[in-house]
Amino acid sequence: MVKSAVLGFPRIGPNRELKKATEGYWKGNVTKDELLAVGKQLREQNWKLQQSIGVDYIPSNDFSFYDQVLDLELLFNVIPDRYSKYDLDPLDTLFAMGRGLQRKDVDVTALEMVKWFDSNYHYVRPTFSHGMDYKLNGSKPIDEFLEAKKLGIQTRPVLLGPVSFLTLGKADKDSLDLDPISLLDKFLPLYEEVITKLIDAGATDIQLDEPVLVLDLDQQAKDAIVKAYNYLGKALSPKINIFLTTYFGTVVPNLDVLQNLPVKGYHFDFVRSPEQLDSILKSIDFNEKILSVGIVDGRNIWKNDLAKSTAFVQSIIDKYNLSSKNIVVATSSSLLHTPVDLDNEHKLDRNIVDWFSFATQKVLEVVAIALKLNGDTSVDDIFKKNLKSITARKNSVLTNDEAVQKRVAAIDDKLATRKSPFVERVTVQKEIFNLPLFPTTTIGSFPQTKDIRINRNKFVKGTITPEEYETFIKSEIEKVIRFQEEIGLDVLVHGEPERNDMVQYFGEQLQGYAFTENGWVQSYGSRYVRPPIIVGDLSRPKPMSVKESVYAQSITTKPVKGMLTGPITCLRWSFPRDDIDQKTQALQLSLALRDEVQDLEAAGIKIIQVDEPALREGLPLRAGKERSDYMDWAAEAFRVATAGVQDKTQIHSHFCYSDLDPNHIKALDADVVSIEFSKKDDPNYVAEFKNYPNHIGLGLFDIHSPRVASKDEFITKVDTILETYPAAKFWVNPDCGLKTRDWYETKLSLTNMVDAAKHFREEYKNKA
Numbered sequence: 001m002v003k004s005a006v007l008g009f010p011r012i013g014p015n016r017e018l019k020k021a022t023e024g025y026w027k028g029n030v031t032k033d034e035l036l037a038v039g040k041q042l043r044e045q046n047w048k049l050q051q052s053i054g055v056d057y058i059p060s061n062d063f064s065f066y067d068q069v070l071d072l073e074l075l076f077n078v079i080p081d082r083y084s085k086y087d088l089d090p091l092d093t094l095f096a097m098g099r100g101l102q103r104k105d106v107d108v109t110a111l112e113m114v115k116w117f118d119s120n121y122h123y124v125r126p127t128f129s130h131g132m133d134y135k136l137n138g139s140k141p142i143d144e145f146l147e148a149k150k151l152g153i154q155t156r157p158v159l160l161g162p163v164s165f166l167t168l169g170k171a172d173k174d175s176l177d178l179d180p181i182s183l184l185d186k187f188l189p190l191y192e193e194v195i196t197k198l199i200d201a202g203a204t205d206i207q208l209d210e211p212v213l214v215l216d217l218d219q220q221a222k223d224a225i226v227k228a229y230n231y232l233g234k235a236l237s238p239k240i241n242i243f244l245t246t247y248f249g250t251v252v253p254n255l256d257v258l259q260n261l262p263v264k265g266y267h268f269d270f271v272r273s274p275e276q277l278d279s280i281l282k283s284i285d286f287n288e289k290i291l292s293v294g295i296v297d298g299r300n301i302w303k304n305d306l307a308k309s310t311a312f313v314q315s316i317i318d319k320y321n322l323s324s325k326n327i328v329v330a331t332s333s334s335l336l337h338t339p340v341d342l343d344n345e346h347k348l349d350r351n352i353v354d355w356f357s358f359a360t361q362k363v364l365e366v367v368a369i370a371l372k373l374n375g376d377t378s379v380d381d382i383f384k385k386n387l388k389s390i391t392a393r394k395n396s397v398l399t400n401d402e403a404v405q406k407r408v409a410a411i412d413d414k415l416a417t418r419k420s421p422f423v424e425r426v427t428v429q430k431e432i433f434n435l436p437l438f439p440t441t442t443i444g445s446f447p448q449t450k451d452i453r454i455n456r457n458k459f460v461k462g463t464i465t466p467e468e469y470e471t472f473i474k475s476e477i478e479k480v481i482r483f484q485e486e487i488g489l490d491v492l493v494h495g496e497p498e499r500n501d502m503v504q505y506f507g508e509q510l511q512g513y514a515f516t517e518n519g520w521v522q523s524y525g526s527r528y529v530r531p532p533i534i535v536g537d538l539s540r541p542k543p544m545s546v547k548e549s550v551y552a553q554s555i556t557t558k559p560v561k562g563m564l565t566g567p568i569t570c571l572r573w574s575f576p577r578d579d580i581d582q583k584t585q586a587l588q589l590s591l592a593l594r595d596e597v598q599d600l601e602a603a604g605i606k607i608i609q610v611d612e613p614a615l616r617e618g619l620p621l622r623a624g625k626e627r628s629d630y631m632d633w634a635a636e637a638f639r640v641a642t643a644g645v646q647d648k649t650q651i652h653s654h655f656c657y658s659d660l661d662p663n664h665i666k667a668l669d670a671d672v673v674s675i676e677f678s679k680k681d682d683p684n685y686v687a688e689f690k691n692y693p694n695h696i697g698l699g700l701f702d703i704h705s706p707r708v709a710s711k712d713e714f715i716t717k718v719d720t721i722l723e724t725y726p727a728a729k730f731w732v733n734p735d736c737g738l739k740t741r742d743w744y745e746t747k748l749s750l751t752n753m754v755d756a757a758k759h760f761r762e763e764y765k766n767k768a
């Protein structure tokens, strides 16, 4: 019989219960026991749901209070001294590592947070030092396994595998010569120990995720895979069935190391990379191993074409003459990246709601496909209904706009090129703006206070009039402008108080988007996003941001930046269409934004920032044609959006959350870019940017952490950067927008930042 598997289920709860509980705990309004109880409740709910639907392999240890990679750092005692020295409760250590902690007896910054592959999830980077004492320090996977068992549910625990855990980590600043993968021998016995404990607790199966297998691996990492799985397989099977799990791409270039491993089964993502099928089946004999077929998309919200998926799996069975008992139908990846339940949506257009499927519905799809393959006719009705929705979407008039399609087809080089090169623009702009050395600015948003959220809700619900709301927004803008003037920032922003989210805000004003009420997805820690859904061809009926920018500029003599979200970020932080390619969707967005950029310019806005924080995450995971094509069309989309302005208009862009390579941003030709830098300890990183031709602001403080950075900290940091980086190109700014921060820390940190810039201005007065 074909079985069904879910690789992971969202842990945030259908009504964001986890967010409320963790944030309450941080504020001191929720006790630790209450927080733990919420976690337990959520796990129970998820397990029972999957059990009731009939999933064969139900995951455990997919729950986390912050991040599953961070959990593993705690479990293996990968805890830098700066956290362990405080002897905090393990849960508080976890949060301190994830988000920093500052209170009267403790002051520590967060660990680096990085994108999880090409998704919008972020993990807390394992950070290793020479002196660390790696050992088992807790029992989370076992506790959660037993918790499910007590409910009568046999689960398959999930652990990030050793090679991915080490490869995704980095050396701490005191141990820069340490290559994490060299620690493999120390970690294998620890994995063995945890898994042995799971076996003792009654576990029969284990899912070991090795997503790094979809990356370009060097020989050392490849050898590590062979070593790790030979070690674990020999030590642990047949006591437990090891499922080696990959997702988000193709394993083909690494197939050589996957053959002949003593594991029970393998999982592959055939949604993202269906083309890997034949190579995989030619290399691994699935008469001997179990093949888990990732066929229900863990990354997007479109309803699965059940008949097509069933036929795909059936064709594997037939073509390779496999026994159905060796086949598992599964989600392509963890469902962590999809919203919890479509049944929570009441306002979506009835014509389109039927096109979607969220995590709960996806569980049903997985089970339905498995049942169908087993000849179970009880799912025939589900299949019939499914066919109807799939056909309705294909034939819908909502998706096609000929005018947009024509405009995209007419894009040429000229449209995507600024009038003059940067060297000429910079002279014109210097004269107009006359900015000091080390110009200071922020990235756009200011604290989204409770007051802002309350007023926005009132406006949405209609309990205040649009005029009242506008007056409120204006007063917020004025407050932010006055504050920036007061502390002496050079280039101001309006603060983005009118924006619920940087993508949603624009999406709501574009034709072709749909929005959910409850479609939340975890981005990092307690920060969740609600990606809008691109359902059809995209266009901009009317200006989206001009009013607020113009108002802000009208009340100050300093330049105020217009703020837009770039085409790639709009695309990446939405659920994209799966019926046309991403490039076309990006270009549609870029034309809509181009109109907005030109309206801003015409309204007198002299600096326009087009944020592309998601540029890097969109980069295909492997080097090669797909990647270079992406760089080309992503840059083209950015330039289509921005190149229509005059030389004197300064285009800024902003990137965060990622290891950015200067080569990724050169082709955008923005006049000034700001990048995340606050958590980079590697001096080589800044050196890479030395030759970046245009101007850069290296993000100097971590806006994801509530701690306040002192003036001295800024000075030290800037001093270090200046050892390799030219002062003439140096902007001073935080590493991202301040919307998640409170005013308290915003005021202090920004004031210290501006003071540090003044210090350097003084110092460089005679040098420059």
Ligand code: MET
Pocket (backbone or CB within 6 Å): 443, 444, 445, 496, 502, 563, 611, 613, 654, 656, 736, 737, 738, 739
């Ligand atoms: C994640 S990037 C955010 C950029 C945006 N302008 C802001 O300041 O919030």
Ligand SMILES: [Zn+2]
Pocket (backbone or CB within 6 Å): 443, 613, 654, 655, 656, 657, 735, 736, 737
């Ligand atoms: Zn940012």
